[in-house]
Amino acid sequence: MDLLARIERREEWGRVASEKAQAAGDGFLWRTADKSQGGRGLPAREATTPRPVPGRDEHRDGVLYVRLTLRAGELAQQAEPGQFVMVKADDGLDPFLRRPLSFHRINQERGEVQILFQVKGRGTGLLARRLPGDALQLLGPLGRGFTLEQRMFPENGAGTQRQRVVLVGGGIGVAPLLALAEKAARGGDEVLLLLGARSRDDLLAVSDFRALGAQVHLATDDGSLGHHGLITDLLDQVLREDAADAIYACGPLPMLKKVAQLADQFGRPAQLSLEERMGCGLGACIGCVVGTKGPGGQPTYKKVCQDGPVFPAQEVILP
Ligand SMILES: Cc1cc2nc3c(=O)[nH]c(=O)nc-3n(C[C@H](O)[C@H](O)[C@H](O)COP(=O)(O)OP(=O)(O)OC[C@H]3O[C@@H](n4cnc5c(N)ncnc54)[C@H](O)[C@@H]3O)c2cc1C
Ligand code: FES
Missing domain, CATH: 3.40.50.80 (Nucleotide-binding domain of ferredoxin-NADP reductase (FNR) module)
Structure with missing residues (x-):
């Protein structure tokens, strides 16, 4: 399902690597922004000043984690733990490919899902700048999730x-x-x-x-x-x-x-x-294959995006 989800809430955690910040006991940040807080949801100072590019400016050599709560009714009804969405980080063409992110939380009653991600590169860096009220293009739910074993x-x-x-x-x-x-x-x-x-x-x-x-x-x-x-x-x-x-x-x-x-x-x-790097997330590009044991233990390949990302431990051949 290709859909637009609305960002309801944005939370961030992070660690600034600079010695100065750490000496000031300021290494760990936490900010929350809700749509209900008015404006675009961020405190006035942040809404009016250019936001730093996470992972590039204030978090240079540091770490930034962001959690987004998304209003996405139909997606929330269908999603299962362990499945994922392909997220378009930015409305422009760069980066062209969507990025795979797991469902962190699924709330069917509220029609909401959460994603939690670490800023790694350009895609997640741009996604981290999205604010409450913004629309996000998503493809999902994708893949096979966890199956709770029953005794x-x-x-x-x-x-x-x-x-x-x-x-x-x-x-x-x-x-x-x-x-x-x-x-x-x-x-x-x-x-x-x-x-x-x-x-x-x-x-x-x-x-x-x-x-x-x-x-x-x-x-x-x-x-x-x-x-x-x-x-x-x-x-x-x-x-x-x-x-x-x-x-x-x-x-x-x-x-x-x-x-x-x-x-x-x-x-x-x-x-x-x-986790494998993914191009399409749909089984079309063969970019995400992993070695598995086929019938009789014969090595074979499966696609992480379609046959996974969750696999029985005895089935996969981990490099
Ligand atoms: C099914 C699936 C679910 C995922 N769920 C989450 C999640 O819930 N939260 C989260 O933070 N991350 C998750 N990831 C990893 C996430 O997709 C990557 O971190 C992201 O795509 C990096 O994009 P980027 O543009 O920021 O970085 P890029 O500029 O593309 O790469 C920056 C760095 O991240 C590494 N990287 C890129 N893609 C992946 C990948 N797929 N797996 C591991 N490392 C990668 C690169 O090797 C490089 O070192 C998931 C990956 C998969 C396949
Ligand atoms: S990401 Fe394209 S086949 Fe899996």
Whole structure:
């Protein structure tokens, strides 16, 4: 579905890299803008002064994360956790290609979806400048999302049992996991989030998971919050304690490889959300293929945009 969505709300988090800003204790920013705040939604100073280009000016060498709430009625009705949209970052022709972004949250009652992204390059940099009230061109929902595993107990009258669902996120890989956590919690599952990032300022949406009643364990590379080390160290521990029925992961490739290896070692089902550079998002350009195991274990290829982005861990061959 090709549609126009209206930006309702814009939130940003970021870390300025300059030593001066950090010395002033000003390394972490947070701004929120709502359509309801009047004008184009930003405080007067920001509405009247030229906005810096995120990732290029104030965030040079820093990090910027933006969350947009979009009014997109029909899309919200159809979207599933783990699926994504191709977003046109700017109304002009440059960049020409849309950028893939996952559903971060899906609210069918309000007809809203959220996207959460890290500014990486030109596309996300331009998208980060869009304001409440702006219209965004979207294509979606695309791909195959997460499937919540159900443990069947036929001896109990084909009933199902409350599952312990473990979500493993690395950095911005947390983006699609909140929508999944919401769905799992609605279905009565117990949710455990294991979230790792470079530093405490890169741990996003933690309060939203806690508000759902999810248990949250954190890890940072620099030890600034939670476990000092890799988030997969905590997954290892959880699996040793036999406290996971199914695992769902999104994050950097080395993290996904370790999750797949641990899931295999402990015999637990795992689903991985993969990222590949995408041209069309529709299965037409063959730009996003990934190696998979076909029938009889024969290597074959699948398209991340159409057959994924979520794959069973035992099916994909991670490079
Ligand atoms: C199915 C899917 C869902 C995604 N969901 C999210 C999300 O919810 N939030 C989010 O922040 N990002 C997400 N991404 C990654 C996001 O699409 C890229 O960061 C974005 O397209 C970069 O565009 P750009 O123009 O800003 O950067 P570019 O100028 O195109 O590239 C800048 C840097 O980003 C890297 N990059 C570009 N595309 C990708 C990609 N697809 N995956 C990984 N690295 C890439 C490049 O290698 C380069 O180093 C998703 C990717 C896929 C395939
Ligand atoms: S992005 Fe074109 S085939 Fe997947």
